[in-house]
């Protein structure tokens with residue numbers, strides 16, 4: 317029986333992480349795949365969600381449970397997270413509030429930041445823009461790392477277990493189902509947008525910005541909209557991630573996380589809304605396989621580097637040999653096939 | 664010609680690229696519903712003028728008036744929405760979109776809000792109908808589902824034209840739409856443009872080298888040379904002008 321429950325725990329944990337990556341890569345596909353804007357600040361928008369959960373869940377929980385706070389946040393947040401979780405165990409509604417409030421704070425913040433970040437896109441060439449966004453992403457991380465009241469700086473912050481009112485396999489299962497629900501919502505939004513007249517506008521801007529502008533598209537507004545949506549989605553993923561891990565550490569949101577998401581979209585197929593679920597699956601399968609294989613690799617350095625190198629090689633291979641990805645982009649069709657058939661048959 | 668029926672006026676428009684003066688105080692007027700032809704040797708500034716007119720390029724000085732309104736500072740998308748629509752001499756299509764989608768983009772009214780998600784299927788179908796009318800006319804209907812990048816050079820030029828026609832312009836700026844199109848089709852297209860102008864009252868500013876086809880449809884002609892208007896007038900008057908012959912012969 318031990319074996320079964322271990323397998324179950326593994327699958328549930330993987331399912332949660334998969335859902336979070338589907339949200340992140342859906343947001344990357346929208347902004348980078350469909351619109352062609354290299355949103356290399358994705359980790360920062362993801363972090364906004366996680367930081368909101370890290371900064372708010374324990375404080376809010378303590379306030380709701382009437383626990384008086386003593387000591388510095390960075391030293392005590394883990395302790396109070398345990399206390400609040402114990403209260404949530406008796407009061408599911410409190411868990412719900414502690415889950416929803418960070419979402420309500422994080423999403424508008426990320427949307428606003430996303431819109432702001434879309435403005436340099438008007439003036440900068442693609443490569444300079446990518447560098448600017450990477451710098452922006454690092455600034456967000458470094459500020460969080462050094463401003464301890466936010467999420468405890470390098471100490472990190474404890475996060476309340478909002479499903480503490482459930483018992484063990486159910487608790488993790490609830491986390492997974494919640495994440496899966498959000499992932500499905502995010503992906504469906506991407507899919508519907510991609511197949512709508514708005515998707516057509518996104519690809520037109522990506523294909524030829526000047527021609528799009530000459531044909532009535534306000535490129536600045538399109539970028540602002542896409543960045544708003546994409547960043548909001550990433551923030552949702554960040555909130556889920558914080559509650560899944562149970563703590564938040566600023567150094568978990570480096571640029572390399574952005575590149576994992578770029579990898580997923582590239583492998584899946586940039587420009588095809590099927591790329592996020594596909595690419596996230598490929599990445600996680602590979603990541604877990606490497607995790608397993610690493611134990612048997614006798615290398616004279618940190619075995620983690622083997623995984624980084626392997627993923628890097630995979631990205632290069634795809635970019636060089638199969639740039640269209642596993643699911644290549646298809647021309648879109650915003651009207652059902654019969655509608656066009658009706659017209660074409662008369663020709 | 665009274666000033667009431669003037670649709671578009673470019674006044675003393677100048678534009679330089681570094682040291683090269685591409686347009687030097689060019690003044691061009693396009694009356695409502697007229698077909699105005701612009702000719703000139705290679706490199707005389709015709710394309711530059713059209714791009715300034717549609718807003719893709721900013722003039723260094725001068726003013727642009729459209730329907731009595733100063734549009735000099737307006738970005739291209741705003742001019743498009745007023746009814747100024749241009750085609751590109753070297754096609755600038757959306758290569759990964761299908762032929763149909765290229766045309767639909769120019770026809771759709773909702774452009775940058777994701778709220779267009781809620782726009783009705785019916786609306787899209789009407790657009791498809793309209794798009795096919797134009798595609799059929801330019802014999803592009805057979806390739807409607809091909810990505811634009813898969814078209815031949817001639818087809819790309821036709822798609823440029825289709826995209827412009829479907830957007831229901833008030834002023835159509837056409838940059839050598841007949842180049843690379845076979846003579847029979849070129850004649851048909853010119854006939855059709857004339858018809859659109861007559862029936863819908865669309866004013867056109869046409870840049871074209873193929874005078875044999877274009878000249879007889881023109882109401883008024885401007886001749887550009889080294890960025891200056893060296894001659895203007897009725898088609899008959901302009902072809903007779905010795906200055907024009909000299910410019911073309913390169914003396």
Ligand SMILES: Nc1ncnc2c1ncn2[C@@H]1O[C@H](COP(=O)(O)OP(=O)(O)OP(=O)(O)O)[C@@H](O)[C@H]1O
Pocket residue numbers: 680683685703704705706707708709710711712752
């Ligand atoms: N973006 C640019 N940068 C620098 N020079 C340019 C640019 N665009 C045009 N020119 C120059 O400006 C001049 C006018 O060019 P333009 O394309 O307007 O001529 P044209 O009359 O359209 O010629 P053609 O009949 O060959 O199409 C040419 O000397 C051209 O080399």
Ligand SMILES: [Mg+2]
Pocket residue numbers: 709710711752
């Ligand atoms: Mg030209």
